[in-house]
Amino acid sequence: MTTRRKKICPETVTQFVRHGRKTTRNLVVGVLITEAFCMSPIAYAQTPDKPAVPATPAKAATPVKPAEPKPEETNSKTGPVSKTDSKPVTSDAPASSSGEPQSVTVQAERPSNRIDRQVYDVKSDVASTNGTAADALNNIPSVSVDPDGTISLRGSTKVQILIDGKPSAMMQGDNRGASLNAMPSHDIESIEVINNPGAQFGNEGGGGPILNLVMRRNRQPGGFGVVNANAGSAGRYNSAASGSYHEGLFGIQGGVNFRHDGRNSVGEAVRDRLDLGQHSTQESASAGLNNSSGVNAAITYNIGTKDTLGANFSYARRNNDQKSTDHYLNIGQINSDYVRSTQRGGESTNYSWGGRYDRKGDINGEIMRLDLRVSGSDNTSSNAYSNVYSNVDASSPIIFTDVHSKQNNANNIKIVDFTGDYERPDEKGLLKMGYKIANNKSEFDTSYFNIDPISNTAILNPSRTNSYNLDEANIALYGSYQLRLNEKWGVLAGLRTEYTHIDIQQLTTRIEATNHYINYIPSFFASYKASDDTTLRFSYAHRIRRANANELNPFVVYRDELNYSSGNPKLKPAQTDSFELAYETRVIGLDMNIRGYYRTESDSILSRKIPINDTVVLTTLENGGGNHSSGVEFTLSGKLTPKLSINTSGNLLFIEQKILNTAGQEIQRSASSLSLRGRFNYQLSEQDQLQISLNSQGKTLSGEGYRQPNSTANFSLRHTITPSLNLVLNVTDIFNSNKIETIVDTDTLKEHNIRRYDGRLIYVGLSYRFGGNTAGGQGNNRQEMRRPPPPGQS
Known part of the structure; x- marks a missing residue:
């Protein structure tokens, strides 16, 4: 980077760096310097929304005081890292021979830890070229993603997933897990962990802590692109390509x-009914590889120096073809030994589009944003069942030992989200205010058919047929x-x-319900800089968790011969x-973070298992009791040696939960668990980098039971062939240890479920970069990707 100057004031440079971090949140900004005096840091700024535009020189030499309050911040690559890792201010350059004011370029890294969140950069992960969003989340401290896509943070599954600060239909309900397993991790620049969300964040999709996926944005002038292609074991493969072009006011x-x-996967379940003295088992196996594809695009245009227009679009599609078998056996019951074969087929389509308008005010840091996002998810599936009975009793009503049926499912979700945000700094602080108008429509339709064995009709x-609609409107105002x-x-x-208004229509049973309420949600954060290397932070937030569409549906849904489920429209x-x-x-x-936390919840939405006959158990939901959780989380990251860097974390959790037993009596349970995670990167040579990831998830409470501990290990190796071309090897679940094991223990029911997945997978791939700066391979190009300031986030 070439830098020219006539004279540089240390005070001006210092103020400038602070200004850049506070208001524009850039990596590259500039200051005008004259021969006679040092000018204030307002000459020009390359914001994430527009290219650098020279500004008129200041009329006075009075330095501009940074407007936005500066919470002490840190920087990171793969985890929170302190400011001491920032690149130094650069000012060495030959003097200009002209008498005109010249510019000095000051470079510093974008801060990661902010007063209300932790930001983790996932670009430098060796496995990012062939991994998924679920893989990237599994590398974040205290975050766990099951093979089926269930997400937990600090032991809680009540987690919101946002994309660029906005809710998306693809991250709602049962669609979320499949979407995370289909989204390429290469598309993600960073992941923000917001354990205590502030006033600008709503309560969609969980109302608990937030994981915000910040998608990659390239702000370099000119063209830039990357192409990845990977092949895996058992016929797996994936590929991705992305690029950008920025010139002048257009990008x-x-x-x-x-x-x-x-x-x-394969699984087995053992169930004992204590009230009836019955014992039953279920063995299952499921297999099938599926296709998913997606495309996305974004355009920005700067209207002068203050106004920016933007538009974005994305479309993704995946199929769901699978074969499975389940063997059911109820000991001591007639006609209870049978095998159920299932042939599944279907597809899911996710889309989103939006527009955005940003306008900068007359003072530094003043900005107004308007943002419209529309997203939808259309999912269809068909299931063909065949039950083959053994040892049929001669006196039973079952005449045919081979019984067929089928089920068709369709559900559609559409979210319209319009937000307006305004930020205005003053001499000591920063005022933020905004509004949100949102509508969430969900439609579910399930049709179940028995196949006549004679006519085959x-x-x-x-x-077992169910049609259900939900319409939820939300209006919000916030200020901070x-x-x-x-x-x-x-x-x-x-x-x-x-303000929330919900309309429910259960079309099958002709049940309609309406609910509306107002919630007031306060939050507070504080930071104290004890020294250049040490910062203390405190945060508090009140949140609500609204039940989702499936949880409110009162219809009894048939899952299999032993399990039914239903929602509850009366959930608060x-x-x-x-x-x-x-x-x-x-x-x-090394950078060390220690966080102590305490969370208490009332009117918890809890699952209950209720026997409805001799063999079938109904799983439903109720508000009951509450729970308390507390713990200590730590992270330790940085370079141990010039070649070895580590990113380790742990979470010691204690949780206490109140639930209702079969008789409706409140009982209390508790559990302690320790979860550990480590990622170790070693530079074998100038061309080779090795990464080993270890993950151990502790025991967690779940519904009326708990989930057993689980551990996995992953391995990645990247070899730089040329500055533009990398070869990547990735092995997941090295020891085939990944599983989901749950135990239910109530006064009437004991149940043990375990499901194992096909474990060890091997991927080999190539990553090719073109345009921009390709030196050093992935992760070393600090200016390769930029993200815009969070849109609205209200």
């Missing part, structure tokens, strides 16, 4: 991806103020008000209060 970027993948089974009290203290306080929102105290420092050159 465009986009990408395409394709994946042929899946997880085969399909006969509708009304007891971030204040810098002095050089050491910074605070942020906010309040959000939400669960109320959560969360507190956190964090200590961030450096130890022996």
Whole structure:
């Protein structure tokens, strides 16, 4: 980078770097310097929304005081890293021979830890070229993603997933797990962990802590692109390509991806009914690889120096073809030994489009944003069943030992989200306010048919046919103020008000219900800079968790011969209060974070298993009791040696839960668990990098039972063939240890479920980069990708 100057004031450079971090959140900005005096840091700024535009020189030499309060921040590659890792300010350059003011370029890395969240950069992960979003999330401290896509954070599954700060239909309900397993991790720039969300965040999709997937954005002038192609074991493969072009006031970027993948599994369940003295077993196996593909594009155009227009579009599609068998056996019951074969087929389509308008105000840091996002998810599936009975009793009503049926499912989700946000700094702080108008429509349709064994015609089974609609409207207002009290203290306080209106139509049973309520959601954050390397943080947030569409559906859904399920339209929102105290420092050159947290929830939405006859158990939901969780989370990351870097974390969790037993009596359960995670990168040579990831998930409470601990290990190797071409080897679940094991233990029911997946998978692939700066391979090009400021987030 070439830098020219006539004269540089250290004070101006210092203010400039602070200004750049606070207001524009850039990597590259500039200051005008004259021969006679040092000018304020307002000459020009290359924001994430527009290219650098020279500004008129300041009329006075008075330095501009940074407007936005500066919570002490840190930087990271694969985890939170302190400011000492930032690139130094560069000012060495030959003097200009002209008498005109010249510019000096100051470079610093974008901060990661902010007053209300932790930001983890996932670009430098060796496995990112062939991994999925679920793989990327599994590398984040205290985050766990099951093979079936279930996400938990600090032992809680009540987690919101946002994309660029916005809710998306593809991350709602049962669609979320499949979407995370189909989304390429290469498309993600960073993941924001927001344990205590502030006032700008709504309560969609869970209302608990938030995982915000920040998608990659390239802001370099000119063209840039990358192509990945990978082949895996058992016929798996995937590929992706992305690129961008920016010139003057115009920018465009986009990408395409394709994946042929899946997880085969085997499982078994043992159930004992204590009230009836019955014992039953279920053995299952499922197999099938599926295709998923996607395309996305975004365009930005700068209207002058203050106004920016943007538009985005994405489309993704995947199929769901699978074969499975289940063997059911109820000991001591007639006609209870049979094998159920299932042939599944279907597809899912996800789409989103949106527009955005940003306008900068007359003072530094003042900005107004309008953002419209529309997203939808259309899912269809068909299931063909065949039950083959053994040892049929001669006196039983079963005449045919081979019984056939089929089931068709269709569900559609559409979310319209319109937000407006305004930010205005003053001498000491930053005011933020905004609004949100959103509508979420969900439609579910299930048709079940029995196949007549003689005529082979399909006969509708009304007891297993279900049609259900939900319409949820939400209006929200929020405001917050971030204040810098002095050089050491910074605070942020906010309040959000939400009005929610829900209409439910159970068309099959002709049940209609309406509910509406107002919630007031406060939040508070504080930071204290004890030294250059040490920061203390405190946060508090009140949140609500609204039940989703499936949880509100009262219809009894047939799962299999032993299991039915239903929702509850009378569910109330669960109320959560969360507190956190964090200590961030450096130890022996490593970055260390320690966070203590406490979370309490009332009106918890809990699952209950209720026997409805001798063999079938109904799983439903109720508000009951509450739960309390507390724990200590730690992270330790950095370079141990010039060649070895580590990113380790752990979470010691204690959880106490109140549930209702079969008789409706409240009982209390508790559990302690320790989860550990480590990622170790070693530079074998100038061309070779080795990465080993270890993950151990502790025991967690789940519904009326608990989930047993689980551990996995992954291995990756990257070889740089040329500055533009890398060869990547990735092995997941090296020891075939990945499983989901749950145990239910109530006064009437004991159940043990275990499901194992096909475990060890091997991928080999190539990654080719073109345009821009390709030196050093992936992760070393600091300016390769940029993201815009979070859109709206309200």
